[in-house]
Amino acid sequence: MADAERHPNPVEASDIGQRLYRFPGGLKLRHHKKMACERPLERLPTPERLYLPLKQHQGSTGELLVEVGQQVQKGQPLTRSSNDRSVPIHAPTSGTIEGLRDWPVSYPPGQLAATLVLVSDGQEQWISRNPEPNWHSLDSAEIVDRLRAGGLAGLGGAMFPTAAKLRGQWPKLHTLILNGSECEPYISCDEMLMRNHPEQVIQGGLILGHALGVEQIVIGIEDQMGAVKRAFDQVLDEVDPDQKCRVIQVSKIYPEGGERQLIQVLTGHEVPHNGLPQDLGLVCLNVATAAAACECIVEGTPIIERIVTISGPAVNQPRNLVVPLGTPIAELLAAAGGVDDDLDRLILGGPMSGLPLASDQIPIVKGSNCVLALGREHTQRQQPEMPCINCGECVRVCPASLLPQTLFKHLRAEQFEQADRLNLFDCIECGCCAHVCPSHIPLVDYYRHGKGQLRVLGMEDARASRAKARFEAREQRIEQDRAERRQKREQREQKLQQPKVAMDEVQAAIERARQRKGASSDQSDHPDTDSCS
Amino acid sequence: MQLTLSGPPHFPPINTVGGIMRQVLFALIPALVAHCWFFGWGILFQLALAVGFALAFEAVMLRLRGKPLQPFISDYSAVVTAVLFALCVPPLAPWWISLTGMLFAIVIAKHLYGGLGSNLFNPTMVGLAAVIIAFPIDLSQWLAPRSLSPGLPGLAETLRAILTGQLPASLNWDTLSQATPLDALRTGVAENRMVTEIRANPIFGDFGGRGWEWIANFYLLGGLYLIWRRVISWHVPVAVLATTIIVSTPMWLLGPDVNPSPLQHIFSGALVIAAFFIATDPVSGCSTLRGKLVFGAGVALLTLAIRRFGGYPDGVAFAVLLMNMLAPLIDRLTTPRAYGHPR
Structure with missing residues (x-):
């Protein structure tokens, strides 16, 4: 019953993408993506020092596996995950752990967090890996376990632990949606990934789809990503002979790359309030997460690098780079030709929803898709904050x-x-x-x-209600005690009021006293036995 | 390196309050020119007077309320109020009409309720309602449009009339002035004459009143510009005009002798300016999209009811004020269903 209420119209797998729907609102924004896509995708050389925050994801931090001064190899796990909601981190290169210290991080903005500092030895010495090109032979649990060990988390920015998305109690899943519609202006790392490695995205989708047991994989891209569509078309037949994957182009209205909006565009259905896409039989993952899953299973490589867009009007040579995790943002800006002198803001993510950065020493983590630099002339406002005029x-x-x-x-x-x-x-x-x-x-x-504030209020409410429950339980206990004692007393009084019973009681008491006396006199006859025994 | 740590979005917003108000003023220019053509120089003096009084009251009130002058004077909101007011009063109305109107609009309706963004009632309409009630004669003395006039008063005569409240001896009200088409219709119907008969009067044009219908066309043009520039949404104007047509068409078809045609309703009086420029006032109107439809429909219904049954020939000002009272309730009842919530 509750299930039927939550799913008034379950989504049919075959309907997805048959027609596209509109979500309310949204904005047509100039996308400014071309500037970073014109330069080819290149690899940033591993810097001398990498800064690896222990917590890079939603969920708990894993258990630390290395000590200061220890030699590590490339790909070696540095923390261990104990459940699906905790994600391990790995060494992006071989070298020495120089220390564990507080270092500026992107989230929460302006704060420090426990960070491992890894000094590269320049050898790029890999740890032994466990590649499995024939992934069809692995069962679902095995794939999820490997992905969890490989440190997979949502690379679209939210860094949600992937294993927790793949394993859970929900209705039958039928479709995996790969989100390649990066709708925020300037960000083009997913576009460059799909243009350069479409086969990884498709194969990753097939692996994840296999683990989820879904019928189909739908890759949603934007309608102006013509190059991406062509790249997919070229490899689709070869990588996906069973034709489980479909590429669907959606119109570019911000924020249609948001998970809930993309689902609405593709299916016409809304993820229920307080619910998950899984309630509609869907799982939604970023295309970069799929490519990482492919590398993780087929080559046994954990997530140790990612593609990052460095762009914005204050960047001299906007571009996309493959960056080892832990690289400070200053290195990326230098590789993009530096920034203008009137730099006002550095942003991690896009201009609409990105996080402001307090320092250029903040390292790239798994969810860092874009570094945006804005000059003062671009952030200047023409008026102070005014009262709301209710314009709607x-x-x-x-x-x-x-x-x-x-x-x-x-x-x-x-x-x-x-x-x-x-x-x-x-x-x-x-x-x-x-x-x-x-x-x-x-x-x-x-x-x-x-x-x-509401979360704090909610916690306070919860604490208050727990305290109240404790207080009430205690009151109840005391009242119960009191009632029991009263009852006993009443029973005894009742007994004593009946003359015969009272007499018997008295008699019995005298008997007991006598016996006790007899016993004690027995004992007093042989005091040593008692004390010796 | 000093980096700004402020929340997203990181580019400045695409609109400003002053920018929106300036767009509204641009959109009024065609109608203003038409007004000048059909009714002479009067509108220019009315504009100057109303804007002057409005800015003076705005400055005094900002000072009294301890608010900074510069950002609020330069937001053009008082200018828009003044210009809309000037377009609604007769071209030769004496100066104290503007003074009283702006006193009620800027001081009472706007600043005593908390200034920009906080007023419950549309300031322009509060000012207009105040002068309609206080000076009913002055407000009903409209000039005849150019083609029907023996000669519109010249610049100096207009100025003298506005400053003294008296017509120069050389001019005669009886030849200059004329009942507005809505007035003529109202008195005509009251005298049991048929609408077709009343419409034989040359003050009536193709649809509405001669001259008036052209000004209405230019308001329509300006309004479409505002919709195109996304300064206003289409909901209020469409609701006003559609409701007028839907309600007046059956009445006209059933009783063409006593009921004016829908086009005549639209193209006379202040209905078009109300649809695009007055009922669309964001502060005192509805903010939900369905609420805007209800608001517009209500303005049209009340206007038609006042025109037919009320004590005033045109009821736009009162209709808008009555709907202003209901706007918060309408907003509350039309709150949209949020994403993911049950239908």
């Missing part, structure tokens, strides 16, 4: 059909619960509302703050 432009562009300006008014007044009732948690923080706001209100900041 934010309502028109919100892809989650929220009322951004009403949420803002509640949050400004610290009415967090009203904001919760207006579905603040359905906000995907795409930034469309703030992008069109004529009053220049930093709406996304308000929503993040509001969500944080």
Whole structure:
């Protein structure tokens, strides 16, 4: 019953991509991708020092496996994962662990986190790997275990542990969607990956599809990615003889690369509130995650590098580079010809939803898809923040059909619960509302703050209700004790009120006392035996 | 290296408040020129007076409220209020009409309610309603449009009329002024004459009033420009015009003698300017898309009801103010279903 309520219209596998649907709102943005795609994809040489934050993903940190001063080989695990929600990290090159120290990281912005420093020995000495070109012979659990050991996490930016997406209790899954529609301006790392290694993406999709037991794999790309489509078409027949993969081009409206929006575009269905794509029989993964899965299974290579876009109006030679994880961003900027003098912001991710970086020493991690540099002239605002004029432009562009300006008014007044009732948690923080706001209100900041406050309030509520439950249980216990004692007393009083019983009681008590006395006099006759025994 | 750590999005927003208001002003230029052509120089003086009073009141109120002058004066919102007001009053209306109108619009409707973004009622319509009630005679004295006029008053005569409230001796109200088409229709129907008969009066043009219908066309043009530039959404204008047509067509078909045609409804009075420029005021209107449709429909229905049953020939100002009262409730009842929630 509950299941039927949650899935009023289960998605049919064969319907997916038959026609494309629209999601409400969204923006047509200039994509600015060409500038970074014109230079060929090259490999950044491994820098002397790599900085590897222990926690690069959602979920818990694994157990540390190495010591300071230890020699490690390329691909050697540095932490161990104990469950599907924890992701290990691996040495991107061979060398020595120089230390474990606090180092600037991208998230949370402006903070430090425990980071392993690896000094490269320049040998690139691989640890022994376990390649399996014939992956069809592996069963689902084995594939997921290998992917987990290989440190797979969502490379689209969210870094969600892949194993946790593949293994779980949900209805029958029928389709794996590979998200290749990177809709934010400037970011082109997935486009370059698909152009250069389409076969890896397809094969990775087939491996993941095999592990999930799905019927088909749908690769969603944008309609202006003609080169990507051609690259896929060239290799599709060879890599995928069973024709399980389909490439579907979706129109380019930001944020259609968001998981929930892409699902809506391809299926016409919405992921249920508080639900997962799995509730619709779907799993959605990034194309780069699929390519990494292919390398992980077929070649036995864990995730130790990724493609990163270095772009933005303040970058001299925008480009895409294959970068060892742990490389400080300064090295990437140098490889892209440096940045303008009036640099104002460094951003990890895109201009609409990326994280601001506090330092260029922050290292690249698994989810780092793009480094964007903006000069002061590009971030300058023409007016101060003004009052909301209720123009409703934010309502028109919100892809989650929220009322951004009403949420803002509640949050400004610290009415967090009203904001919760207006579905603040359905906000995907795409930034469309703030992008069109004529009053220049930093709406996304308000929503993040509001969500944080609500989480704190929720935790406080939970703590308060736990305390209340404890208090009530204690009261109940005391009351019960009291009741039991009262009952016993009453029983005894009742007994004593009946003369015969009372007499018997008295009699019995006298008997007991007598016996005890007799016993003690017996004992006193042989005091030594007792003490010696 | 000093890096800015501020939240996304990282490029500045594409719009500004002043930019939006300037677009509205651009969109009014064609209608303004047409107004000038059909009714003479008066509108230019009305504009100057209204804008002057509006900015003066705005500055005083900002000072009294301890707000910075520069960003709020340069947001053009007071100018838009003033220009729309000037377009709604008769070209020869004396200066105190503007003064009173702007006093109610800027001081009372806008700043006493909290300034830009906080007013419950459309400032222009509050100002207009105030002068309609306070100066009913002055507000009904419209000039005859150019082609019907023995000669529109010249620059100096216009100025003198506006400054003194008296027509120069050389001019005569009876020849200059004329009932507005809506007024003529109203009195005509009240005297049991047929609409076709009333429409024989030369003040009526092809659809609405002569001159008036051309100004309405230019409001329409400006309104389409605003929709194209995404300054306003199509919902309110479409709702206003569609509701007018849907409600007045059956009445006209059933009783063409007593009910004006839908096109006459649209092309006379302030319906088109209301549809595109007044009912679309964001602050006092609805913000949900379905709410905008309801809001527009309500404005049209109330306008038609006031034209037919009310005490004023045109009821746009009151219709908009009445709908302003309902806007928060409409917004609340039309909250869209968020992504992933049950239908």
